[in-house]
Amino acid sequence: MTNSLYSRLGGYDGIAMFATNVVLSARKDELLGRFWTNRGEDRNARELQLLIDFFVKETGGQMYYKGRNMALSHKGMGITEADWARFLEIAGNVAGEMGVGPDEGGQVMGFFDSLKDDIVAA
Numbered sequence: 001m002t003n004s005l006y007s008r009l010g011g012y013d014g015i016a017m018f019a020t021n022v023v024l025s026a027r028k029d030e031l032l033g034r035f036w037t038n039r040g041e042d043r044n045a046r047e048l049q050l051l052i053d054f055f056v057k058e059t060g061g062q063m064y065y066k067g068r069n070m071a072l073s074h075k076g077m078g079i080t081e082a083d084w085a086r087f088l089e090i091a092g093n094v095a096g097e098m099g100v101g102p103d104e105g106g107q108v109m110g111f112f113d114s115l116k117d118d119i120v121a122a
């Protein structure tokens with residue numbers, strides 16, 4: 001367990017901080033902000049918690065993810081290649097600011113890449 005990506009990212013707290021910073025930046029972003037217009041605080045809080053849960057589980061932490069799968073969650077949103085590139089840029093910037101090492105950062109990007117086909121509209 002100590003070698004899991006989950007542990008190397010700082011466990012639950014590290015992942016929660018990373019996911020929170022990425023989502024808060026995405027919501028404020030000029031390009032990506034449109035996905036979160038007119039949404040209530042509670043819905044946003046629920047989405048963020050589900051993202052943390054999913055991330056923790058997928059990186060090797062003890063978590064039971066209760067949300068929907070990535071294809072179902074993002075179907076019909078019309079997420080483009082440009083949106084995806086911006087999302088990765090934001091995630092990379094947050095990882096850099098948090099001092100995530102290159103190995104871990106690369107694995108996180110690989111993890112996102114494995115989800116891309118389910119999230120970006122074909």
Ligand code: HEM
Pocket residue numbers: 032035036043047050051054055066067068069073074079083084087112115119
């Ligand atoms: C450009 C990239 C992305 C955009 C614009 C985006 C946008 C959104 C939005 C607006 C929702 C809320 C849907 C709703 O409340 O009905 C959502 C849900 C979610 N997203 Fe994303 N997302 C992106 C990438 C990702 C990635 C890379 C992950 C995983 C690492 C992820 C994980 C989730 C999860 C777990 C949920 C909640 C699922 C549920 O409600 O059951 N998203 N996303």
